[in-house]
Amino acid sequence: NRKIILAERPKGAPNENTLKLETEAVPQAGKGEMLLRTVYLSLDPYMRGRMSDAKSYATPVEIGGVMTGQVVAEVMESDVAGFSKGDYVLSPSGWQDFFVSDGTQVLNLGPEPENPSWALGILGMPGYTAYAGLLKIGEPKPGETVVVAAASGPVGATVGQIAKIKGCRVVGVAGGAEKCAHVTDTLGFDACIDHRAEDFAEQLAAACPDGIDVYFENVGGKVLYGVLPLLNPFARMPVCGMVAWYNLQGLPEGPDHGPQILSTILRMKVKVQGFIIFDSFPIELYQEFSEAMTGWLKEGKVQYKEQVVEGLEAAPQGLYDLLEGRNFGKMVVKVG
Ligand code: NDP
Incomplete structure (x- = not known):
């Protein structure tokens, strides 16, 4: 399992010492758990905030901890009700190849979503x-x-x-x-x-x-x-x-x-x-958004552009580029 950890808190812009790639054995899923393999990792500006321990609305990533991030993953094996091998899911796995989950905060996208990565962007x-x-x-x-x-x-x-x-x-x-x-x-x-x-x-x-x-x-x-x-x-x-x-x-x-x-x-x-x-809007608004956006995309009223970066090892530079405007469209990393 390759994972990207926060090695030190950046002072100013993050640099090559901020994030480090580490490797460990692939984790095992136990009873009531499932093993997820990351397919796409989302890169977002809020990740700069998670590197800092300044007071904020979310807790920061610990030094040595895996960087926070939403991913689209494939279920490799599952002992969680409602999730089967081969399903695609939206999961808070972080910046790594594999993640063991009990299903908390994981959304099932089904076995063959049309544009899986869109769950990290226009439809997410x-x-x-x-x-x-x-x-x-x-x-x-x-x-x-x-x-x-x-x-x-x-x-x-x-x-x-x-x-x-x-x-x-x-x-x-x-x-x-x-x-x-x-x-x-x-x-x-x-x-x-x-x-x-x-x-x-x-x-x-x-x-x-x-x-x-x-x-x-x-x-x-x-x-x-x-x-x-x-x-x-x-x-x-x-x-x-x-x-x-x-x-x-x-x-x-x-x-x-x-x-x-x-x-x-x-x-x-x-x-x-x-x-x-x-945490700012009633939960029902999400459903309203999903329906409206799916319709607008189908009707061609909304266009969507992605920039796909290849490989987990390219993710840190991808984030630094995003923060400086060197991205063009929604940045995602193709991991698996
Ligand atoms: P983008 O993919 O648009 O990336 C950030 C963009 O900001 C860059 O591509 C760049 O575009 C622009 N930028 C960077 N520096 C400057 C600058 N000095 N002056 C002007 N523009 C600059 O990001 P997102 O669409 O994902 O996010 C947009 C904003 O929304 C961010 O601030 C993000 O933190 C915020 N956000 C807030 C959420 C919330 O819950 N409040 C949730 C999600 C996002 P360009 O090259 O065109 O300048």
Whole structure:
């Protein structure tokens, strides 16, 4: 069994000393247990948070512990009711080839799911994050302007496409011309601005002539500062993530934006609400999401892009790339 463990807590950006590959015997499943073999491992920005022991909503990975992660796995043998050899499952196995489970928090996807890896993306946690955050906190109305960054990634791409379905004008923000072209041409956003452009704020303002009604916050940083002056009265801001700041060790250099942020919220009466996907919404919403998204995918109203990295040993670099925007689409590792 190959597994990737947290060797040390990173200071700033993770590097080659952060995660290490180790090998051990394949674990044995006992009575009331099943043996799962990982097929796909999901890479997600929250994993940077699990490397840190700063106070958060989840406990960090221990030093020497297997990195946390959701996988799609195949059941190799099973003594758990409701799971049979050959079934595919969604499981919190972590970054490793094999995992012994008693079925806790494992979802059966059946023997032959059509696109098994999609359970880690558009039909799973990131897709649900976009759906719930946009519709329940963002509350977009037809004709309103919605802005979302990391627009070619699984959350941002889905936010924008759902907002289009709801009749909004949608402006994405992404890193580079290739991602921006994908966001407008394939995903159907009305515009997409490259956050690396010198005149980013001016370009964003030009793309939002009627201001911004919903800013779905994925990144923070320069994008947030560009958005603030454009927010309309009673704008909504679901705070989902701030990947631009995940490697910060203290407060950044430069001017203090605190007064600008709070005075905008006050003057524009902005609703700002953070959320953590699996403890912020009623459980029934997941079923509603699953049905809606399955339908939109079938009808071709939502497009989905994945980047598949080959081999468990490539997973650490895959995560570091993701945190720096060197991914294009939902990152998954093909393990088995
Ligand atoms: P992505 O696959 O989109 O990856 C992150 C992207 O962030 C990168 O590809 C990059 O895209 C962008 N990025 C990185 N640094 C910067 C920067 N300095 N400025 C602007 N953009 C940057 O991630 P996900 O779709 O999986 O997640 C998106 C966000 O949602 C993250 O913040 C994540 O933590 C959050 N999230 C929150 C959840 C919750 O429950 N609250 C659940 C799931 C996700 P580009 O090259 O286009 O800039």
